Amino acid sequence: MPDEQDEQLDRSSSISVTEEGANEPQEVAILAQGLEKRYGRVQALAGIDLKVLPHTIYALLGPNGAGKTTTINILTTLTPPTAGTARVAGYDVVQQAAQVRRYIGVTFQDLVLDQDLSGRQVLDVHGQLYRLDRAERQRRISQLVELVQLEEALDRRVKTYSGGMKRRLELARGLLTDPEVLFLDEPTQGLDPQNRAGIWKYILELNRQRGLTLLLTTHYMEEAEALASTVGIVDHGKMVVEGTPARLVATLGAEAIHISGKGDKQAFSEKLKALEFVERLETSEENDTLHLFVDNSRQRLAEIISLANTNAFTVEDISLAQPSLGDVFLHYTGYSLRD
Numbered sequence: 001m002p003d004e005q006d007e008q009l010d011r012s013s014s015i016s017v018t019e020e021g022a023n024e025p026q027e028v029a030i031l032a033q034g035l036e037k038r039y040g041r042v043q044a045l046a047g048i049d050l051k052v053l054p055h056t057i058y059a060l061l062g063p064n065g066a067g068k069t070t071t072i073n074i075l076t077t078l079t080p081p082t083a084g085t086a087r088v089a090g091y092d093v094v095q096q097a098a099q100v101r102r103y104i105g106v107t108f109q110d111l112v113l114d115q116d117l118s119g120r121q122v123l124d125v126h127g128q129l130y131r132l133d134r135a136e137r138q139r140r141i142s143q144l145v146e147l148v149q150l151e152e153a154l155d156r157r158v159k160t161y162s163g164g165m166k167r168r169l170e171l172a173r174g175l176l177t178d179p180e181v182l183f184l185d186e187p188t189q190g191l192d193p194q195n196r197a198g199i200w201k202y203i204l205e206l207n208r209q210r211g212l213t214l215l216l217t218t219h220y221m222e223e224a225e226a227l228a229s230t231v232g233i234v235d236h237g238k239m240v241v242e243g244t245p246a247r248l249v250a251t252l253g254a255e256a257i258h259i260s261g262k263g264d265k266q267a268f269s270e271k272l273k274a275l276e277f278v279e280r281l282e283t284s285e286e287n288d289t290l291h292l293f294v295d296n297s298r299q300r301l302a303e304i305i306s307l308a309n310t311n312a313f314t315v316e317d318i319s320l321a322q323p324s325l326g327d328v329f330l331h332y333t334g335y336s337l338r339d
């Protein structure tokens with residue numbers, strides 16, 4: 001992004017804060033304690049605690065139905081929690097919903113763009129909703145479409161946009177009110193790797209250049225790994241574990257060895273566990289693979305294969321990798337998160 005634009009974006013953010021009456025600098029941007037949400041008999045959230053520091057990117061990572069969207073809906077004041085409390089930008093999401101809304105932007109998992117409007121109209125209508133005057137709307141729209149590179153498509157109807165363009169337009173709309181905290185619910189769902197990388201770039205720029213605090217949800221492990229300074233793994237409405245991606249991965253061991261094959265898996269597993277270099281062993285039930293976490297895997301593969309041979313286990317595939325967030329997910333939930 002050119003320097004000139006950085007300056008413009010910075011200026012727009014300081015104008016907004018003075019106009020709206022600055023809130024105090026916060027030690028935490030988002031603080032949720034014991035959030036629960038019940039829909040009839042469905043316990044969507046069963047006690048979520050989370051803390052997001054200002055100017056950081058936090059990723060909620062979890063499978064379908066884990067409670068990610070419900071968490072976002074509560075934090076963005078769209079739905080009240082059944083129990084627990086949350087503060088965003090210093091304000092309570094239930095008691096001070098209007099103040100919270102003033103400082104946040106949000107993009108939804110299911111795109112809610114009006115297909116018959118042009119991109120410019122979508123942004124302009126949103127600005128009117130927030131009572132931005134015409135000149136201000138024009139100024140912000142031109143900055144934002146430059147950021148998300150939609151200049152050329154701006155006057156075309158949204159129905160002619162590709163999936164990636166729609167996500168970029170959503171991102172611009174989420175930013176139009178110049179938020180301090182931006183919530184992105186599955187910002188790259190359904191996008192191909194190239195478009196996904198494009199959105200990642202904008203997200204990182206927003207964080208690094210404007211100091212925006214971001215909370216995003218994803219079920220893509222690489223997305224959490226690429227963007228987040230803190231990852232919270234959610235499953236069945238609970239926070240299973242939270243930490244920096246590096247720290248989460250480091251708890252597993254230096255390297256991971258994945259083994260699949262045929263034979264007496266139980267007996268073979270027992271023998272593997274007894275090896276002194278094996279720190280832990282896990283099995284994913286769905287795909288029948290053994291995951292070994294070892295202190296240092298060099299020279300270890302030969303030893304493992306000969307152990308298999310003497311235990312009537314035929315190794316069909318064996319691979320070696322650095323542990324990933326996927327391994328962390330498996331470790332804490334007992335199943336693997338597939339993309």
Ligand SMILES: Nc1ncnc2c1ncn2[C@@H]1O[C@H](COP(=O)(O)OP(=O)(O)OP(=O)(O)O)[C@@H](O)[C@H]1O
Nearest residue numbers: 039042044062063064065066067068069070071219
């Ligand atoms: N309005 C609702 N009424 C009833 N049940 C709901 C409602 N919204 C969510 N749920 C249920 O709450 C649970 C959590 O849903 P949520 O949408 O928060 O999950 P998610 O992590 O966002 O999943 P996904 O990855 O599929 O987007 C699910 O069991 C879901 O069916």
Ligand SMILES: [Mg+2]
Nearest residue numbers: 068069070109
């Ligand atoms: Mg969701």
